[in-house]
Amino acid sequence: MKYIIIFLFASIISSAQINKEQLNIMPWPQNISLSEGVFPLTKNLKVNITGAPNSRIFIGATNFLRRLDGRTGLFFNQGFITGLNELPDAELQINCVRAGKIELYEDESYLLDVTANKITINATTDVGALHALETLLQLLQNNSNSFYFPISKISDFPRFTWRGLMIDVARHFMPVDVIKRNLDGMAAVKMNVFHWHLVDDQGWRIEMKKHPKLIQMASDGNYYTQEEIKSVVKYASDRGILVVPEIDVPGHGSAILTAYPEIGSKVVNLHLNSGEKGQQFTQIQSYSIERNAGIFSPTLDPSNPKTYQLLNEFFDEICPLFPGKFFHIGGDENEGKDWDSNPKIQEFKKKHNLANNHELQTYFTMQLIPMLKKHNKVLMGWEEIMTKNMSKDAIIHSWKGSNEGQPAGKSLADAAKGGYKTVLSNGYYIDLVFGVEDHYSVDPMPKNFVLTDEEKARILGGEATMWTELVTPETLDSRIWPRTAAIAERFWSNENIKDINSLRKRLNTVSFRLEELGLTHLKSKEGLLRNISNNQKSDALVDLSNVCEPIKQYSRNKGGTEYQMYSPLTLFADVCTPDASDAIGFNEAVNDYLNNKTNENQIIVTNYLNKWVNMHANLITLSNNAPLVQPLLPLSKNLKDISEQLLLKINNNQSIGASVLDELLEKCNSKEHADVELAVYNSLKKLVQA
Amino acid sequence: MKYIIIFLFASIISSAQINKEQLNIMPWPQNISLSEGVFPLTKNLKVNITGAPNSRIFIGATNFLRRLDGRTGLFFNQGFITGLNELPDAELQINCVRAGKIELYEDESYLLDVTANKITINATTDVGALHALETLLQLLQNNSNSFYFPISKISDFPRFTWRGLMIDVARHFMPVDVIKRNLDGMAAVKMNVFHWHLVDDQGWRIEMKKHPKLIQMASDGNYYTQEEIKSVVKYASDRGILVVPEIDVPGHGSAILTAYPEIGSKVVNLHLNSGEKGQQFTQIQSYSIERNAGIFSPTLDPSNPKTYQLLNEFFDEICPLFPGKFFHIGGDENEGKDWDSNPKIQEFKKKHNLANNHELQTYFTMQLIPMLKKHNKVLMGWEEIMTKNMSKDAIIHSWKGSNEGQPAGKSLADAAKGGYKTVLSNGYYIDLVFGVEDHYSVDPMPKNFVLTDEEKARILGGEATMWTELVTPETLDSRIWPRTAAIAERFWSNENIKDINSLRKRLNTVSFRLEELGLTHLKSKEGLLRNISNNQKSDALVDLSNVCEPIKQYSRNKGGTEYQMYSPLTLFADVCTPDASDAIGFNEAVNDYLNNKTNENQIIVTNYLNKWVNMHANLITLSNNAPLVQPLLPLSKNLKDISEQLLLKINNNQSIGASVLDELLEKCNSKEHADVELAVYNSLKKLVQA
Structure with a gap:
């Protein structure tokens, strides 16, 4: 029975056809072609290195194994790679013609060839081979039960040195x-x-x-x-x-x-x-x-x-x-x-x-x-x-x-x-x-x-x-x-x-994977919000951070004297980032809705608006025990006020009148609160003017 | 008008009476007495150091200011403290009789005196004064709008050297x-x-x-x-x-x-x-x-x-x-x-x-x-x-x-x-x-x-x-x-x-504050769960982690050979910690309910049980695109199965019979899944046997 399951399972994977659109490679390679089928990952994956590389490739290949193992939990057998041709039968073969130099115009190109049972990296230098290993990590796919690489050929090199x-x-x-x-x-x-x-x-x-x-x-x-x-x-x-x-x-x-x-x-x-x-x-x-x-x-x-x-x-x-x-x-x-x-x-x-x-x-x-x-x-x-x-x-x-x-x-x-x-x-x-x-x-x-x-x-x-x-x-x-x-x-x-x-x-996806390197761009947010909320759990605060962005182009530190180099940078503006996620989502939703006013599209928009109405009430509650939340309330109030009116307009076709609506809208364009701006202003404007 | 508000506000704070039970000091001091009133924190807080301390106190006092500023966002004027008696009029006065030595039996005692407009730290050595500053940071209180220290006298010293x-x-x-x-x-x-x-x-x-x-x-x-x-x-x-x-x-x-x-x-x-x-x-x-x-x-x-x-x-x-x-x-x-x-x-x-x-x-x-x-x-x-x-x-x-x-x-x-x-x-x-x-x-x-x-x-x-x-x-x-x-x-x-x-x-509270020092015991969880969920947002996975604990006493690494030193430690057992938060909460809820079967107490218990029923369904959905979630499903299924029966028992007074219930319960005592155990087993057992 076990064998049958494995057989079936393997056949399911190998017949998978991955499209280029599914891949999350960045930077995108110069040439890539995909074929049907996959290289299934198992704990037996091993790496072998040949040629005449600089020893940096041993560190890079060992780190590759550990990162892949951390993602997949496969418990690879291979520990540290420290020399040439240690495992000639390994499924992943890396060959470098010569040692790379860390200088401009060095050959950084690589060829990466993934077949059903072998992966080959060929590069002039170990620097190119390191790039290939990063691409390979980005190629990783999974279904519900296993991880694999799609069968593919990549030839790649940089446009600029x-x-x-x-x-x-x-x-x-x-x-x-x-x-x-x-x-x-x-x-x-x-x-x-x-x-x-x-x-x-x-x-x-x-x-x-x-x-x-x-x-x-x-x-x-x-x-x-x-x-x-x-x-x-x-x-x-x-x-x-x-x-x-x-x-x-x-x-x-x-x-x-x-x-x-x-x-x-x-x-x-x-x-x-x-x-x-x-x-x-x-x-x-x-x-x-x-x-x-x-x-x-x-x-x-x-x-x-x-x-x-x-x-x-x-x-x-x-x-x-x-x-x-x-x-x-x-x-x-x-x-x-x-x-x-x-x-x-x-x-x-x-x-x-x-x-x-x-x-x-x-x-x-x-x-x-x-x-x-x-x-x-x-x-x-x-x-x-x-x-x-x-x-x-x-x-x-x-x-x-x-x-x-x-x-x-x-x-x-x-x-x-x-x-x-x-x-x-x-x-x-x-x-x-x-x-x-x-x-x-x-x-x-x-x-x-x-x-x-x-x-x-x-x-x-x-x-x-x-x-x-x-x-x-x-x-x-x-x-x-x-x-x-x-x-x-x-x-x-x-x-x-x-x-x-x-x-x-x-x-x-690239952003998510970068954190495996120890980067903290996603997880630092939680700690900063915990401080602002005074250790109170709050989805509302997260929601607000997802529609706000720090004010731009040095306007936060007017004249360079509002903040000194020892000032606290633990505030809401430090939590918020460019490309506020809900602002992007809301903008898409608004565009879809204005292009095609289906019930479905309307619900997506009004879900956002309702969320922001509730958010303000929750933030008021939160602020009872969190002084650092107080400066955020005008922001959430402005967003709540316009959201309420837009809900009336969209759901009930009611309006308080254009001038009042414009006034509420313009409040959402303020940059006077907590060093952030509401990144949904333009999308709200579209709804107001629709 | 502004003055009136400030006056009112100040009077509200200063009449606050803090109880010892509100304080989150750890380790608890040898002697502490609280009086009515507070020392309100403003951006003008300054520190002055006198006596003959080791220079470590300057570093410690500067770090104190930065930490307090990070918590409160007050933008303290004082930057770096580098010498003795720089600001004789400062509200916070630290006096050390002599330089502390880093050795056993050194005098680590301190006296901390907080009055309405002055804070005084007296210590034999700078080491004692550093302890006083940590205590002071732990004394921080807030209402909805401001931060303050309660008027207090603390005399403290260690029991063991x-x-x-x-x-x-x-x-x-x-x-x-x-x-x-x-x-x-x-x-x-x-x-x-x-x-x-x-x-x-x-x-x-x-x-x-x-x-x-x-x-x-x-x-x-x-x-x-x-x-x-x-x-x-x-x-x-x-x-x-x-x-x-x-x-x-x-x-x-x-x-x-x-x-x-x-x-x-x-x-x-x-x-x-x-x-x-x-x-x-x-x-x-x-x-x-x-x-x-x-x-x-x-x-x-x-x-x-x-x-x-x-x-x-x-x-x-x-x-x-x-x-x-x-x-x-x-x-x-x-x-x-x-x-x-x-x-x-x-x-x-x-x-x-x-x-x-x-x-x-x-x-x-x-x-x-x-x-x-x-x-x-x-x-x-x-x-x-x-x-x-x-x-x-x-x-x-x-x-x-x-x-x-x-x-x-x-x-x-x-x-x-x-x-x-x-x-x-x-x-x-x-x-x-x-x-x-x-x-x-x-x-x-x-x-x-x-x-x-x-x-x-x-x-x-x-x-x-x-x-x-x-x-x-x-x-x-x-x-x-x-x-x-x-x-x-x-x-x-x-x-x-x-x-x-x-x-x-x-x-x-202490745990939350420790993260301001760069510790990651709370926030590392999010990154590890993101990897396990394959970058899918999931409250269900968080919920499961809050009732599971890693299996104890070296049983995770049987014979010392299941994990090598380079094995992936990015798994669910690595996310889970001792003192699983929902297990503690549920245990309290069960005890309260069994002591006093009010409707209110019942709802608290059944809310947990309902949460775990829903959690399992959500984890199944999550697992469709997350191989690392698969090994967790038996755990959540076991918890769901017993939760469903307990809900029937509690809400409808129905039972499938003691032996089946015991069997379901014992499944929750398994240590065979994902190197974790369900930390709610004992509480579930109380409900089964009630």
Whole structure:
């Protein structure tokens, strides 16, 4: 009897035909074909590795086994993979021609072939093979009783060689484990550059053995030891990821100048000081770690030889920690206020025939190139470093766009035309908390500028930027994921892969699976809500969080002074995320209903409205023992009020009159409550105006 | 108008009378008195520190502010506290007479005085002041609109000086961040000894610069660098916690012997080997890292001088990492099999007049005492090290009890009577996954043995032990917390504090607050359930997890071989915890109903039963797309079947007959499904038999 069941069961699985639409692969591969049938997973699955790979593939393959085992509970027999050709008969064979290098333009391609009883991965390098293992994990399917892979052939390679994520650890320090879990997330979606923003006005984050003042005076005790940095670089390398450190100069200099005020540009106050041997002049300058957010004037003095001496010494200590070829020196947002008001610097400008501060900054930046070249490093900087005299070896990081008063992609195109290699971040500022569609629709290859093939080739790719003025280790993941997976697809996949519905559907599963890596973007919500609700169980609070999004584009921290770097980021706005799930669902429901007013479609809409009417009553009850719920009540009241009227309108064809309805609607467009906005406003408006 | 509201509001708060029963302090203080009125919290709360404390108080007070700010969202003005007397007018004044030392018998007492407009903490040492801050955080109260502290006076000190938690990082490695968040948890409940079980058959976890083979061959790459160990020791010290390292010898030796087989006790096989210059004898011994759980024979050779040479070298490298006075050398569970079968060792025994293996082990252990004394360390070991010749300086760690065939507390009493200082762990084995009541009822001072005051004084306290054969970094916290908070109360508070209902009520809040420290014992459940449900939302699965507990006392891993150290611990049994919440609620409901069969009491009981009937149907639906739910269906079916019959019995006074009912009931007593048991069995039985 047992045999018959197994036989039947196997035949059910093997006849399954999976469609591409069922797959939740992200980034979508360049070529994929599916055939009928499956490779059934059992506890006997084993992995064998051949060829001449870097040993990172052993770690990657072992992690693959553990992740698959965690999902399926199959208790795989194989424990640790530590060498070549350990199990020649294994069902999963990985062959790598040679060891991959962690650098740009490395061959990251792979072929993945799943048949009914064998899986083969062929790749030039172990980096490609790691990508194949991530794709294979994403291929996993199940029925009610078992797990399997569909029979398939995939040939894949990246569209862009620079697929980056920047994390700012200066505004809010992010411990090593937080960085590492995000490196795992990057690897899962085939990103390959981690840009580590290590220094800014709010802190210096690298242990400096020869200049300990930097961490003693400018880190609040929050910094990475050099050993930790090495361990992050190794961890990244094991996942095929290059680490690019950033030391932001000459602006964003408060932290550096807190330790070394003598290289600051601020005009020096001269005080008379009566020393033992008569009168002396003493220079009094002072800087302190910045606690607010914004653009500040502390700037290194480009006319002071000591500035270059110190930076040279810093780089001598920092460069050996990072084996990669690129070193980011920032260079952004230097407004030059302290330069303008410093006569010594003005004199220096004249002496060197530097027409303006931009030229002065170029002078400064050019001094850094040989300091880095000595360590075999290429200088990279934000687009402000690009001037007519800037070395063509520098890499231009394009970040400005329409918000900064220039056409999107212009600086990228200018850089490419000007002979610079360049990377795009405008459009990928995930800290603005826009929805995923905004970022997904931005292509790193600008459409509104005509570029030659040679110029296009200088566009290395793109990079999502996670600035952390309003982000803590607890909320970081929910600000990066899952949206960054969609950006990763933009960087890797064919430019024609852009269907937003397919993206949303796949993102749902990809997001869920990312948590197996230790990421907390979904589960951190529960803990934060528990605090807000004062440990009271509440579906109402969850419901409200599913229709609210944090207010966008830096409007939460008006002028940069509402929140300090030590302010509580445990509030409702920190729970809410872009792409509020019920807002998306409600929008679909409203569109369906307005297109086709069936009873069924109407019920879906009115279920939402009824939910929000009840939600408000429940939140009032909840607030009796939860002060942090009080500020949310105006939001839920506004949503309740319009929902009640819309229910009357839809169900009973009653209306209180257009002007009152409009007034209620507009209350739902308020951004005055709890730093969030009701993400259902546009859908409500459609119903009001229907 | 605004003023009037504020005035009214203030008067409402200040007239509030808080009862002791409302407070959720744990461990409960030695003396507490409450008065009418409150200290209202505002964003102006500031902290000032005076006296001559260790600088750890600055870190502790800053963390206090951030935690309180995170709870209340008040945006305190004060950022970092870095020095003495920074804000003499602050509402919260902390005075410490002198710097605390991280050692036993240190003064940990404190006085906490909350008045309507001032809070004063007086302590001999900063360690006491840190305890006061934890108490103050636990004092926090709120109404619907605001937070406040009740006017109160607390004078507090610990009952025992050793209030420990052991974490085994050999069976499953626990990264630094996991250790640190648990140190925060310990500090929150005033525990002061972290016993770090760093070496066992399954791995060596300390970087060894002079003996790199230990991590190269016996760690799977999972170890702490020496810098990381120092950072943990510093982190612990900043929280008033002493770190006691354990290197378990001479048994539990597989990892050490994997690197150094030449000091093993296994009988050597002699093989003939034809070398170039004629025949040679070659010793072939081999050990490997253990993957299963249990007691294994690999044991260090006490007759080999190289054993002592190596251990001496190990200790020379390890001791300086741990400034504390105590060094745990394990010494447990050496069955001596390899000693018995090794003629050389038998000969050694005879030569040294050692009557048995126990005496031989004492010989071995005595060699270690001077090695440790050289580093100013006192040797501590599990109770097996206690023999008539053992030095009275050694500290005896009592762990055996009725499970091991001896009266609970006997070895503790024997040690105290024998002149040894001693620590109790029997009764605090939290890895057995028993309910909190079991541990809470065990007192470190044994009641069944008569001890003199001098002997009693040798009982230093107790220690919860977290062995990790079946525990990963993801589940560790839920195996330690919140039960360990109750154990901490047993170690700190007066022995008369033992009301289980009060404990359960307070533990609910304490558990919730512990997550603000980064602990994941509550929120990790959601992620694991998401994996089991295959990303389907399901209240039914949550409901089932709330009536199931993991099967207890090592029965989950039969013979130690069902799970290997790399097996998936992402299953339903890993989600479930001791003290299943609905099982506790249902038990109360059943007791109430059977005592008093009111309609109201009946409804509470039948609501549970109806919930479980519906749950089963929902789980079947869920299982259609979730293979990991399949093994749970027999459990939910058993619970559904008995629930249906009990509903008929209770609501309609119908019965299918006692024998059928008993049969259905007994199915709910099965431990055969999914490594869990239905924790409602006893309550169901009461209803069946009623």
